[in-house]
Amino acid sequence: MAIITLNPIQKPSLLLEADNIKPDVFAGKSLDEIKALHVFMGTDQLTLGEFFEVSGDSGATAADTKIVIDGDISRVKYIGMKMTAGEVVVNGSTDMYAGAWMQGGKLTVNGDVDAFSGLAMTGGELIVNGNAGNYLGAAYRGDWRGMRGGVIRVSGNGGSDIGTFMRGGEIIIGGDVDVHVGTHAEGGKIVVKGDAKSRVGGQMVKGEIYVFGDIEVMMPGYQYRKDVDLEVDGVSGRFALYEGDMGERHPKKKGVTIYGQLYMKY
Amino acid sequence: MSKIVTDVVCPFCGTLCDDLEVSLSDDGKEILEVYNACAIGAAKFLHAQASDRITRPRRRQEDGTWKDISYDEAVDYTAKMFAESKKPLMYGWSSTNCEAQGVGSELGEVVGAVMDNTATVCHGSTLIAVQDVGVPGCTLGEIKNRADRVVFWGCNPAHAHPRHMSRYSIFPRGFFTGKGAKSRKMVVVDPRCTDTAKTADIHLQLEQGRDYELLSAIRVAFRGEKLPDVVAGIPKEKIYEVADTLKEGRFSVIFFGMGVTHSLGKNHNIDIAIAVTRDLNDYTKAAIMPMRGHYNVTGSGQVWGWQFGFPFCVDLTRGFARYNPGETSANDLLMRDEVDSFFSLGSDPGAHFPNESVKKIANLPSVCIDPHITPTTAVCKVHVPVAFVGIEVGGCAYRMDNVPIETRKVVDPPEGMLTDEEFLKKVLDRVREIKEA
Ligand code: SF4
Numbered sequence: 001m002a003i004i005t006l007n008p009i010q011k012p013s014l015l016l017e018a019d020n021i022k023p024d025v026f027a028g029k030s031l032d033e034i035k036a037l038h039v040f041m042g043t044d045q046l047t048l049g050e051f052f053e054v055s056g057d058s059g060a061t062a063a064d065t066k067i068v069i070d071g072d073i074s075r076v077k078y079i080g081m082k083m084t085a086g087e088v089v090v091n092g093s094t095d096m097y098a099g100a101w102m103q104g105g106k107l108t109v110n111g112d113v114d115a116f117s118g119l120a121m122t123g124g125e126l127i128v129n130g131n132a133g134n135y136l137g138a139a140y141r142g143d144w145r146g147m148r149g150g151v152i153r154v155s156g157n158g159g160s161d162i163g164t165f166m167r168g169g170e171i172i173i174g175g176d177v178d179v180h181v182g183t184h185a186e187g188g189k190i191v192v193k194g195d196a197k198s199r200v201g202g203q204m205v206k207g208e209i210y211v212f213g214d215i216e217v218m219m220p221g222y223q224y225r226k227d228v229d230l231e232v233d234g235v236s237g238r239f240a241l242y243e244g245d246m247g248e249r250h251p252k253k254k255g256v257t258i259y260g261q262l263y264m265k266y
Numbered sequence: 267m268s269k270i271v272t273d274v275v276c277p278f279c280g281t282l283c284d285d286l287e288v289s290l291s292d293d294g295k296e297i298l299e300v301y302n303a304c305a306i307g308a309a310k311f312l313h314a315q316a317s318d319r320i321t322r323p324r325r326r327q328e329d330g331t332w333k334d335i336s337y338d339e340a341v342d343y344t345a346k347m348f349a350e351s352k353k354p355l356m357y358g359w360s361s362t363n364c365e366a367q368g369v370g371s372e373l374g375e376v377v378g379a380v381m382d383n384t385a386t387v388c389h390g391s392t393l394i395a396v397q398d399v400g401v402p403g404c405t406l407g408e409i410k411n412r413a414d415r416v417v418f419w420g421c422n423p424a425h426a427h428p429r430h431m432s433r434y435s436i437f438p439r440g441f442f443t444g445k446g447a448k449s450r451k452m453v454v455v456d457p458r459c460t461d462t463a464k465t466a467d468i469h470l471q472l473e474q475g476r477d478y479e480l481l482s483a484i485r486v487a488f489r490g491e492k493l494p495d496v497v498a499g500i501p502k503e504k505i506y507e508v509a510d511t512l513k514e515g516r517f518s519v520i521f522f523g524m525g526v527t528h529s530l531g532k533n534h535n536i537d538i539a540i541a542v543t544r545d546l547n548d549y550t551k552a553a554i555m556p557m558r559g560h561y562n563v564t565g566s567g568q569v570w571g572w573q574f575g576f577p578f579c580v581d582l583t584r585g586f587a588r589y590n591p592g593e594t595s596a597n598d599l600l601m602r603d604e605v606d607s608f609f610s611l612g613s614d615p616g617a618h619f620p621n622e623s624v625k626k627i628a629n630l631p632s633v634c635i636d637p638h639i640t641p642t643t644a645v646c647k648v649h650v651p652v653a654f655v656g657i658e659v660g661g662c663a664y665r666m667d668n669v670p671i672e673t674r675k676v677v678d679p680p681e682g683m684l685t686d687e688e689f690l691k692k693v694l695d696r697v698r699e700i701k702e703a
Binding site: 013014015017040041042043044096115116134135140141142144179180183184198199202203217218219220221223245246247248 | 484603
């Protein structure tokens, strides 16, 4: 795999919109062509070369291209947005929309990601070795389709609104999460290894949520069904299964009503 | 004999009362008395007459004192500020008419601004929820004539919209509500025992920040499913009772305010309140309505919705409209240092925004357009006083139920004062000159 390295050389005065930093765009381009790609700061259209030192080679296709960003890009948005293949590694933190609308490939952030990361993702892997902001794997405003495929793995804590309108894929949070987990979900799987505050599975139609720690306040529309022994993301244990949200509409399959499932680890 | 102007529209709150009468001095220059308005509405009219009113633009000097400047100098400062900015924030747009909002939109497009209105700290979360799940709405007239179940959730009209209950929601005798308040059941949901709650038939004094859970529980109750013994501090029997009360009405309406839009969960609270309304429509007729605050914040959403497709948080920097509250919202932009100049018109962010945002405004090139001296003018570099819309100039405004009402001019503004619209037009012309040069 050919590797292109970006070294930040200038901190943008306002936030930088860099929707071109992804293997799909870099593949098959020379270093000069990559440096000439546009970035936006407010109304100004500038070039990638003004903010990053670019070295290495790009592969012929996105799948053969790996982008390594060495340094803090916590004021750069849209890293790996809509990427379909290849790899991006950020050795630092990024701003909003990391891996948003991602379709394939792998994006690793060795730091934190801000809000709206993995937004409406349909495939690929987003690995965050740090904390994630709000709206991880959620739907874009007004869309009824949140994350539909792929995997998001966060080692630290998540924010609020994880997996809103989620319809598929998997989100695993190593730490704690804020309010609203899987709100309006109609599929997919969310694993929270730490504690959750409240509003877990509110208005959920179907899908699965696993919480290893405590939920401070349960939604009133969840009913205890039974205890089950499971292995979830490499951890075995006994879980209490709740079904809900009883206030929400639910589909029927072969005459049986399908509910959202909330598993709480003992 | 004083002159009486009738059918005057009150430019204060979203109730937009259109039955005011104003008595003027013989020469028609001075407002003597305001009839029919509530205390806050009347005070706005009388305040326009204040003897210490600022009538010319002012610019802050190095030492912090103000120096009077001409409107032309203010126009020039504002236009240059926009021309030199990469990402100006144009905020407010709620206490002005739709005509000024229209010119402001054009200006925002030309300079590539982010435009946000007071919904951002008020009913913006409502707009997000409406976009997510739709809204069963109606007009205040329908409520007056038909509603027999009225819910006030997280709002206190007795103080914030003083004539709302008497004109539309509780007391008036309508076509099918001939007994006035007696034909209606009033439910108030509020953690505090407000003056509105004191007049209610049922007051659900829920735990603070548990609105989402309580609304969810009402949905569970509608479906006849079982509930935990207590939800949000309310015993389940009470929740089943309220659910039945709402179901049994001929027309139920839910009014809601900032107690739900800006407490924990924000848009989700409204989202599920809309779901409650939708559920209710399986049994009876039901609608839901936000208690919009500023008299024309609704119009601002209408104008931008029509111009850009989004009602607030509109980012025009890239030449097309983008929208994502949380990113393109005024407070997020300010706190994250995403904007490089600040313009305010028809609002008072100095009073409404968190301190952290106001401090950022103080460090930016900034212009505030406001007839009054406010906490915002106190942190801005240039203050441009203008004529009062709805008192000294007419124009269109939208009531909280999205009904447009043409406001009336009652008196002339002090000599030589510009209106919002005139000032914005001058700035737009000047910006075009600078851009062409
Ligand atoms: S209720 Fe609102 S619109 Fe009506 S008079 Fe009072 S402030 Fe004005």
